[in-house]
Amino acid sequence: xxxxxxxxxxxxxxxxxxxxxxxxxxxxxxxxxxxxxxxxxxxxxxxxxxxxxxxxxxxxxxxxxxxxxxxxxxxxxxxxxxxxxxxx
Amino acid sequence: xxxxxxxxxxxxxxxxxxxxxxxxxxxxxxxxxxxxxxxxxxxxxxxxxxxxxxxxxxxxxxxxxxxxxxxxxxxxxxxxxxxxxxxxxxxxxxxxxxxxxxxxxxxxxxxxxxxxxxxxxxxxxxxxxx
Numbered sequence: 001x002x003x004x005x006x007x008x009x010x011x012x013x014x015x016x017x018x019x020x021x022x023x024x025x026x027x028x029x030x031x032x033x034x035x036x037x038x039x040x041x042x043x044x045x046x047x048x049x050x051x052x053x054x055x056x057x058x059x060x061x062x063x064x065x066x067x068x069x070x071x072x073x074x075x076x077x078x079x080x081x082x083x084x085x086x087x088x
Numbered sequence: 089x090x091x092x093x094x095x096x097x098x099x100x101x102x103x104x105x106x107x108x109x110x111x112x113x114x115x116x117x118x119x120x121x122x123x124x125x126x127x128x129x130x131x132x133x134x135x136x137x138x139x140x141x142x143x144x145x146x147x148x149x150x151x152x153x154x155x156x157x158x159x160x161x162x163x164x165x166x167x168x169x170x171x172x173x174x175x176x177x178x179x180x181x182x183x184x185x186x187x188x189x190x191x192x193x194x195x196x197x198x199x200x201x202x203x204x205x206x207x208x209x210x211x212x213x214x215x216x217x218x
Contacts, residue, residue, distance in 0.1 A: 022213055026211065030208055031103055035212055
């Protein structure tokens, strides 16, 4: 179970980190602001997944849920702001 | 004017600083009378009746121009055309030329750039550029 948690959370970190890098790369290429807000969202989601990794795989005795939820909330707020900004 | 005039750099400038054709008209007005300090009502009045812009629209475009380092802003919120660096000046010159010589193409490019945010979002996840 511990190994499975380790693998899954590492995959989640890698996936979100890849999305972050791709979005920052695209923003650097074309300057579309929606990409910046999306990239910042994925920075937070990556943070959430890193916390999830430590929470489940490294320190299972700790409860980092509150910090994970805060990171996710910050990410969603970035994305929401980006979509509202672009809608204007 | 060749299509090459709409370079990636110029299109990036349009996307960042010229969100609409009205904004282009306003920017070119500021450029034509670059010595003058403009308030939003004065600029709106100057562009009318050919271009109908509310004072709040003009103020919003002034904000975009300021963020793009195209204008200087006085404490009383008047603005003067003052590009922060020479590349911006060149882009505005290109804009002026495109507006004079190929207005239809320019309008199409401005609105095409404005509407492609979602497309850019999707394209961001392509590992290789097509």
